[in-house]
Structures are given as C-alpha cells and as structure tokens.
Amino acid sequence: MPxxxxxxxxxxxxxxLVFVINLLIPLDSTVGVWIIWLGAALFVIHVLExxxxxxxxxxIGRLALIDVALVxxxxxxxxxxxxxxx
Numbered sequence: 001m002p003x004x005x006x007x008x009x010x011x012x013x014x015x016x017l018v019f020v021i022n023l024l025i026p027l028d029s030t031v032g033v034w035i036i037w038l039g040a041a042l043f044v045i046h047v048l049e050x051x052x053x054x055x056x057x058x059x060i061g062r063l064a065l066i067d068v069a070l071v072x073x074x075x076x077x078x079x080x081x082x083x084x085x086x
Contacts, residue, residue, distance in 0.1 A: 005077060008077055009074065009077060012073065012074055012077070013073075015038075015042075016039070016073060018035060019035055019036070022035045022039075042075075043072065045075065046072045046073070046074075047072060049075050049076060049079070050068060050071045050072060053071075053079050053083070056083060057079060060082065060083070060086040067082075
C-alpha cells in the first residue's frame with residue numbers, strides 16, 4: 001500500500017476519533033461545531049458511496065458488516081482497492 005494511502009487512512013482515523021470525542025465531550029468553540037458538521041457531511045457522503053457501490057461489493061462477496069463499516073469510515077480508500085482486485 002502506498003505511503004500516501006496510509007497517511008490518508010491515518011488522517012481519517014484521527015478525524016473520526018476526534019469526532020467521537022467531540023460528541024462525548026463537546027468543545028466550547030466553533031471548532032467543535034465545524035467538526036460535527038464535517039463529520040456529518042463525511043458520513044452522508046460515505047453512505048452515498050456505499051449505496052452506489054454496494055451492489056458491486058455484494059457481487060464480489062465483500063458486503064459483510066465489517067465491509068459496510070469500513071466503507072462508511074474510509075469511503076473510496078477502502079472500496080476502490082477491493083474492486084481493483086476483483
């Protein structure tokens with residue numbers, strides 16, 4: 001896996017951790033609001049991606065619960081390599 005993809009995975013993982021922490025312990029600034037809005041937008045975008053590629057993932061046998069969760073968390077970073085291998 002190229003280093004750029006690993007960095008993007010790390011950045012997304014960090015963002016989702018900050019998002020969850022912000023949900024549990026809200027930041028008292030506008031940054032906290034932006035994190036919530038950005039997380040919500042990213043979640044919607046990734047769910048739309050899942051809706052678009054779900055049938056293709058199902059055709060290659062990669063639509064288990066863990067695959068769905070990883071598509072929602074990482075989007076194209078997760079499903080694009082799966083389709084390339086198939």
